[in-house]
Amino acid sequence: MIRIEPREKISNSSTIFIPIIAAIVSLLFAAIPIISAGANPLIAYVEMAKGVFGSVFAVSEMLTRATPLIFTGLAAAIAFRAKLWNIGAEGQLYLGAIAAVTVGSGFFDLPAIFLLPLIIVLGACAGAVGMVAPTFLKVRFGADEVVTTLLLNFIIIIFLQMLLEGPLQDPMGLGWPQSAPILDQGMFPPLIDRMRVHSGLILAIILAVIAHFMIKHSVWGFKLRAVGENSSAAKHAGININHSLFGVALLSGGLAGLAGVSEVAGLKGYLTADLSPGFGYAGIVVAMLAGLSPIGVLVASVFIASVFVGADSMSRAMGISSFLADLVVSVSLLCVLVGGFIAKFKIVRAGTGKKIL
Amino acid sequence: MIDILNILLTDSFWAASLRIATPLIFGVLGALICERSGTLNLGIEGIFVVGAMCGWMATWLGAGLWGGILVAFLCGAFFGLIHALLTVPLGLSQHVSGLGITLFATSVSYFTYRTALPDVSSPPRIEPFQPLDIPILSDLPFIGLVLFQQTALTWLALIMVLLVWYVLNRTNLGLAIKAVGDNPNSVDAQGLSVYAIRMWAIVVGSALMALGGAFLTMSAFDAFFFGMVNGRGWVCIALVIFASWRPGKALIGALLFGAFDALQVRLQTEMGAVVPGQVFLMAPYVLSIAALVIAARSADYPRALLTPWYKGQR
Known part of the structure; x- marks a missing residue:
């Protein structure tokens, strides 16, 4: 028989190597569905790489895709550190986007220097509001926040559809369920001419760095870990646990709200009910791959965004379903979980105590 | 008010309630078995999708309806086994593993469906389960009319409630499952394998969840759509707490939920002009949260739920 024992010390390099190995394994795993779809996996990998790194445009597309993932990844990483299971980033993203188009599409006709910051702040607040009810229900009634935040995702998306057919509907939109566009001065300025990558990416990176220093070097970060x-x-x-939990919840929700702001005010310009192809859920994978570290979130977002953009372009070139990307992303999550186990525990033979792994 | 009363007195309303409740009965029973043995299974949403896709596809490929049910059952068991391996012997985070299973199972199902049917605009249909006419029972007044409109899968769900209740409360196996979720050390001390009991519970529970998914494509509808599970799995996780981990209460919870959902659809057609339809669409999710909040305070969680157990480590 075999037995599982904790390792005496967890090596520091494992926190870097495990996610990398998990990412490689999940990409290799993709060969199975690619072959079963009747394609050559080597050609598919080349197509994927070309789609991500083949041109400045490709890299710009990848970074555009990574931007919301950084926000939702940070949202999950901060919450999970405090063992607050916020699975509601998808809904909070939409709350942020709703706030952005509400104030940004002509409600306030302000110059850019005021309008964009206002959109950002209100979007973050709206996302944070999405965490108030689940956290209150958890603290006051002991209702599991996993279930409440998950169910709120569905409620918020239906609420959004209601708004898009009602008060938020663009009067010039020919009856489509979409909001009026955000004013030009309310949009994130693009980073490169004629490319889609926008300055929301800069905001995301700054927030990741701030989060890193807050977690590592502030009293608040110490409380969070405790x-x-x-x-x-x-x-x-x-430490007042409830206070700390509320703080974490509001921050987490606010970051997820910013993902919505950045998508709607950085990329699309107007809001529809299919704004996010699951950025909220993918953010959980980003956070886990990052080992819940904010700087790691930056790297993991680039990986996940590459998988999505690469699979899209491979799908166009070879006709393989782009659901392949979701498959790789989910496998990478399971791999990093197992990797975390191998880092923390060793497997020994029960009788002799001899180490196997 | 009179309108609501009129709706409540029709057999078609209760028949619809039972129909809506059926996938939830399977799902809640599956989640209940997992949690009673000490493991939260958030893979449920994805396992519903797998059951819906595999059951339907096997039938479409010619395995027959019951062949499809068997395939769904086995596919659910397979994804349950992955969750079991990750959470029981490896003792990994049940939250993250479960979410990973949901993402994995959903993407496998969608990818398989898209690869098998690359460019169909309207999904192919199968001949679904038909209402079952059971001689004496369907002659009963009212109840007969409600039951007469149900398919074999609904009957199977009701039988499963009895079976799970019986196993949990009247057999040694049930005693062991409950003990392993409350106090695994005591089970280990008796020389039983905590790992084996927990893993089997997760595998069987997950297989039952997949039947809930299969009901959607093989009885409620006759085809598979993306996004058709639409949070039903998560609703089940809320209902298990509402049912305080008891099969009988799980049935009542699922039926109540089904009744509210059926009422919501009927009210929508009557009041649609005054209230936006989305208000009614939100109701089931709001209701689940409400049920969770009501039950959470007094919830008697299995004591070892979410706690990994390693052999030889006290």
């Missing part, structure tokens, strides 16, 4: 790792000890040390 609440997540050992909440009864944290309580004993005089």
